[in-house]
Amino acid sequence: MLEISALNKAYQSPGRRVEAIRSITLGVGAGELVCVVGPSGCGKTTLLRCVAGLLPASGGEVRLDGVPVTGPPPRMAVVFQEYGRSLFPWMTVRQNVELPLKEKRVPAARRRELVTGSLEAVGLADAADAHPWQLSGGMQQRVAIARAVAYEPQVLLMDEPFAAVDAQTRADLEDLILRLWRDLEVTTLFVTHDIDEAVYLGQRVIVLSSSPTEVMEDLKIDLPPGRDQLTTRSLPRFGELRGHVYRQIQRARGER
């Protein structure tokens, strides 16, 4: 589905060349949820922006369904960390969710259906006519998720979406993502700096090295599929995987 091969990204400025990503190769199968985790400053966001077609790669390529990504692909949605800046404050929640659908020329009746359905799915059916700034941070990020869901993407990219919300809201939103992913069977690439979150959500966890970035490990998460904040996180296996990823990241930081 999503193939990233030998992706390289260097930022070029006069007299200086910074290699952010040395070489990343990884694949995400259809309907898979893959988490990418790495030490801070390792180019996670750069990777995601290259995959989203927002940033041209310096070498290698990204293919979606076999088609090379050169600009933002039509059936890909991105949820950004900065929900407050990603939502348009001059539009209501409904208008924010509906705008990409209008742009796709979805017929009005179907549009209403999608907007109502996705707002219900994130538990914000009552807030449709509010403006984003009237909502709490967690609710704003739900709006951004609803907008992505209503867009009916093949691939969903998430760039540290819960880094700016409090711990309780974060647990709720993690379960929301798991539920939506299971219901919609959407291929998801989830970038995070939070090891627990990566192990809890992912079917696989990709551990990145520090910059210039390479893939350190592609780890299969063999936890039972029906995950739950309490039981899953208290499984001995969860602790082992978490510890393993933690050690890998410590190693990555040490090598720098």
Place this chain on the structure above:
Amino acid sequence: MTRTGGPARDSARDSARASARDSARASARARLGHGLAGLGGLLALMEAVPRLGLVDERFLPPASRILTTLAGELATPALWIALGETMRGWALGLALAFCAAVVAGVVIGTVPGLRAMTSSTVEFLRPIPSVALVPLATLLFGPSLGSTMLLVVYAAFWQVLIQVLYGVAAVDSVAHDTARTYGLSAWSRVRHLVWPTALPYVMTGLRLAATVAFILAVTAELVIGSPGLGAEIQVAQSSGAVPVVYALIVLAGLVGIAVNAGVRLLERRVLAWHPAVRSEVAA
């Protein structure tokens, strides 16, 4: 929290909120009171200075006479026609300048490279005082609406253009990425992202331009003699009708206040979502 404690707490909160509202209203009333006291003091001073003979009454009539003259003038159709002429030059010039500046600003701001290409020209043309165009206006249009329009448009155009350029440059990078990932076309991006982002700047530009346009409209009439309030002041001055001169100046001041208040009202309506205007804040 016990159930019985609920209503008492609610009523305490209600009364706290009511007292906050009362104090807000009281401070607004106090502000209005101070403003009126200041105005009253000014009028009293203006009345006293000529009456006490500190300044010759022929050059500065007492406030009461200026105001009665103004009331008398307001009863004549000639004054209203003159005011209408001034406001027509102001409104037409402002509208023309605003539309041209918004279109130019959005195009310059969104087409890559155009900003760099035009910035030196803009920086050269912008500081030229509109009044320096008086000889040109006289030559081209004579004492007519055209002269007023030329000065008004030139002065107002730059005020709006500069603000639009800043506004277009203020588009948030995450919002821009969002628009790109959801496949918004160039036109949609201008309409749904660039324009709303620039709108607070545009409104500031409009407010500055509206005031400057009014100043230039009166200036054009005063200096070139295009019909309007400024020309009436000129006529009154040359015929020695000093109280009329003052009455017309006061009227011009009042119109200026009205123009500013009108644009502020528009600003509040258009920018209801903006942090500077909206009353509710995120929890």
